[in-house]
């Protein structure tokens with residue numbers, strides 16, 4: 608058993624309380640490899656932002672859980688090396704789907720876990736979430752639960768339609784489970800194809816597709832029931848048009864990729880939404896960076912020469928999210 612505290616990591620408790628009070632959200636960026644981690648840590652350290660490093664079950668399978676854990680430990684030291692003497696970094700399991708997986712992550716030094724029972728019948732979701740909370744809280748590890756189902760692929764389960772969170776259930780769920788934060792469904796979804804073109808309208812000024820608005824009435828309903836309780840938004844990539852265009856220009860084929868408009872995320876970040884999950888945008892930025900080098904320098908075969916620019920592109924994206932969308936810049940408790 609390794610405590611996250613020995614690794615210099617923190618849980619989400621104080622971070623979320625401060626974010627709700629301050630009207631901003633903490634970025635939760637997924638990582639699977641060194642370049643993503645370097646870009647995330649550099650962006651967070653240089654903007655003095657708290658940050659959540661998210662590891663999915665797929666990331667654990669891809670990169671090896673032990674290696675990821677030591678990478679997160681290295682992230683704390685790297686942030687200090689970059690001049691951020693008091694980094695606030697959370698290592699979080701994204702979409703944990705069993706008690707055993709959550710326990711294994713907690714035992715390995717994670718400071719926060721998500722148990723995603725959103726596809727289960729309500730009572731089973733409650734029972735599973737409660738079981739994880741009881742284990743996690745013994746070690747001061749925070750737990751995110753989920754109510755409502757996002758459309759798209761979640762936990763390898765494909766849902767055709769959203770099932771919005773029912774505000775009338777949230778108090779019962781939070782009280783019975785003791786979870787520290789709640790992921791809700793208000794119209795976001797995972798991946799780069801969040802809306803079908805026929806759901807969107809064309810912006811006459813830009814000619815671009817504008818998706819239907821998020822269900823802020825559902826969020827308001829949840830906040831009414833649970834004033835000041837930490838709320839999480841999954842599926843919050845914006846799918847930047849310039850990254851999609853770059854990918855397509857340099858030989859890719861992404862058709863009708865549509866994300867969540869930044870204005871909606873800015874609005875959410877000012878509310879009780881204190882954690883915003885972003886993965887797909889990082890994938891797009893990395894792919895665009897690599898494709899550009901491959902297209903412009905076909906003779907290049909040193910991985911540093913294409914992963915380096917891809918990393919720079921991701922860093923730029925992460926900084927943009929922190930500074931211009933989530934508002935978490937300069938929010939570390941100690942800025943020196």
Ligand code: G3H
Pocket residue numbers: 637663664665666701702761797886887
């Ligand atoms: O919510 C899903 C995250 O984007 C993680 O995706 O399971 O492919 O690693 P993944």
Ligand code: 13P
Pocket residue numbers: 637701702796797798799840841842843844845884885886887888
């Ligand atoms: P995106 O696919 O919109 O980046 O969402 C990521 C996410 O919710 C991870 O849990």
Ligand code: ZN
Pocket residue numbers: 701702797841842884
């Ligand atoms: Zn998610």
